Amino acid sequence: MSWEAKDMSEVKQQAELAKRTAPVLGSLTTEQKNEALLAMADALVTQTEAIISANKEDLARGAAGGLSSSLLDRLELNPSRIEAMAEGLRQIVELPDPIGDVLEELQRPNGLLIRKKRVPLGLIGIVYEARPNVTVDAAGLCLKSGNAVLLRGGSSALSSNRKIVEVLHQALAGTAIPTDAVQLVASTDRSSVNEMLKLNGLLDVVIPRGGHSLIQNVVTNATVPVIETGAGVCHTYLDETADPVNALKIAMNAKVQRPSVCNAMETLIVHEAYARKHLADLADKFTSAGVELRGCPVSVELASVIQPAKEADWSTEYNDYVLNVxxxxxxxxxxxxxxxxxxxxxxxxxxxxxxxxxxxxxxVDAAAVYVNASTRFTDGFEFGYGAEIGISTQKLHTRGPMGLPALTSSKYFIYGDGQIRE
Structure with a gap:
């Protein structure tokens, strides 16, 4: 370690190490990147027992600390989930490599040839919560798109994330991708996040993945560019002419199929004429599925199983079996x-x-707007992009499911033969 590095914080040292790999990553062939991703996938499967052992430490701490059942479910790893993580990497291998794609080509009257090409962003910071699978997804997507990555997962998943990154490093050691390209910030102190958010000149962009408070902390405190991924207070509106069969099917799927994710419905809006005919039956169906209902005064009047909602409920992302009406x-x-x-x-x-x-x-101003289909389809895989880094709810750079192209920037390549400007 140089004398300069001795004065750096650990977070900054890790960012420096990752940043140095960016030129190497940007010049790798698709084949070299794919070979590394496949090695990572194989290593995850081979080390399943070690990863599960580390994950049990997190689950025990989480249960003792009072984590909700839905958060414990998101945290838990088992052989099938680890295989799914490995399969996610294999799917990324099959995706087209966006690096080098020619976005525009212009031949100027003076003979200059101008090509606009996709290039990596450089070093991407990912701040996320208790989902160890994000560690693998983020690493795979960043590496395939030629980016280094600085990961900062939630403290509740620390043991799992440490083991996963250790396994990934072991796999990368035999490939063209430097192991330093994947860095995990292991500090559980909130100050490590705030330091990441101010690493201008090192981090090219930071992407938060998690609940509203995490996202707002990143957006409010970051001085590096942020791609804001969404808290999902998603709505389904049943209008007066909705088909009752489709309405029930779509609304139930949007809430119950997997309530812990950001594209699950949190509020069901029902046209009054439709509600007077069908809301009581709808409410019974949701209650039978284990969903707690909170609603406006009219909804409470029409269905006795609905409890009065508080004002704060309408803006809450439950990620659980709770639904506003x-x-x-x-x-x-x-x-x-x-x-x-x-x-x-x-x-x-x-x-x-x-x-x-x-x-x-x-x-409706949203990243994804549906007619007669469940909001649960807002997903990179379902859109045909493969794995995703998150769902962007902002309007600059990218919006909606973020696949590989969203992790790139562009650069102009200009070819001449002696032209000068008069």
Missing amino acids: KVAKSLDEALDHIRKFGTMHSECIVTGTKANADRFLQE
């Missing part, structure tokens, strides 16, 4: 509610009226 007198009222409480993630209308569908699509 809002009865709206019109499409206008539904749109106003979504504008007030939505997080620009995923919104759905179930309708039999094309005019209502078109207006909903046009007026």
Whole structure:
């Protein structure tokens, strides 16, 4: 270690080490990157027992610390989940490599040939919570797109993340990708996150993955560029002409199929005319599926199983078997509610009226807007992009499921033969 490094914090040292690998990563062939990803996948499977052993430490700490059942579920690893993580890396191998893609080509009158190409971002920081699979997904996506990565997972998954990164480093040691390209910040102190957010000149971008408070901390405190991934307060609106069979199927899937994820529905909005015919039955179906219902005064009047909602409920991302119910007198009222409480993630209308569908699509400001389909499809794999780094809810750089192309920037390559500007 040089004398300069002695004065650096551990987080900055790790960022420096990762940053130095960026030129190497940017020049690797697709074949070299794929070979490394396959080695990583094989190593995860081979080391399944060691990873599960480390994960048990996290689960024991989490249970003792009062983590909810849904968070413990997101934290838990088993052989099938580790195989799924490995399979995710294999799927990334099959995805087209975006690096070097020519986005534009211009031949100027003076003979200059200008090509705009995709290039890596450089060093990407990922701040996330209790989901060890993110460690693997983030590393795989960053490496395939030619980026180094500085990972800072939640303290509740520290043992799992340490072991996973150790396994990945062992796999990378025999490949063209330097092991320093994947760094894990092991400090559980919140100051390590805040330091990451201010590593201008080292981190090229930081991407938060987690709940509202984590995302807002990153967005508020970062001085490096941020790609804001979404807390998902997602809505499904059943309008007056919704088909009852489709409405039930879509709404149930949006909430119950996997409530712990960001594209799950948190609020069901029902047109008043539809609610007076069908809400009581809908509410019974949700209750039978184990969902706690909280609603507006009209919904409480129409279905006795619905408890009164508090104002804070409408803006809460539950990630659990809890659902808000809002009865709206019109499409206008539904749109106003979504504008007030939505997080620009995923919104759905179930309708039999094309005019209502078109207006909903046009007026709802979200990364993904659905007509007669569950919001659970907002996902890189479901969109055909393969694995994703997250769902961007912002408008600059990228929006929606972030696959490999979203982890790139562009650069102009200009070819001449002596041209000068007069």
